[in-house]
Amino acid sequence: MTQVYELEKKIVPAVLAMEDAGIRIDLDRMAEMRAAVQEEADRIEAEIYDYAGSRFDLHSPAKVAAILYDKLSVPSQKKTNGGQRSVDREALRKSVVIIRPSMPF
Secondary structure (H helix, E strand, O other): OHHHHHHHHHHHHHHHHHHHHOOOOOHHHHHHHHHHHHHHHHHHHHHHHHHHOOOOOOOOHHHHHHHHHHHOOOOOOOEOOOOOEOOOHHHHHHHHHHHHHHOOO
């Protein structure tokens, strides 16, 4: 226990100095990275809409399920506790195995 105390006693001034000084963030680089991530997200979203043949609310589980299971005829991999066809991470990962080979890209 004494060893831990002695170690902490040595690093406390450094930790306090770090807390006071904060952390530097390259705002220009952060903006570049944000733009790149947004561009990639937009590209993926466009691919999804192209493959589905229409635009729909990607944030609506019911809409995603309708496109995936009804329109694209992907077999439902999992049900929710309420009996609905699931579009959670696990179900979507299993569906990708089915969808990926038929995608035109």
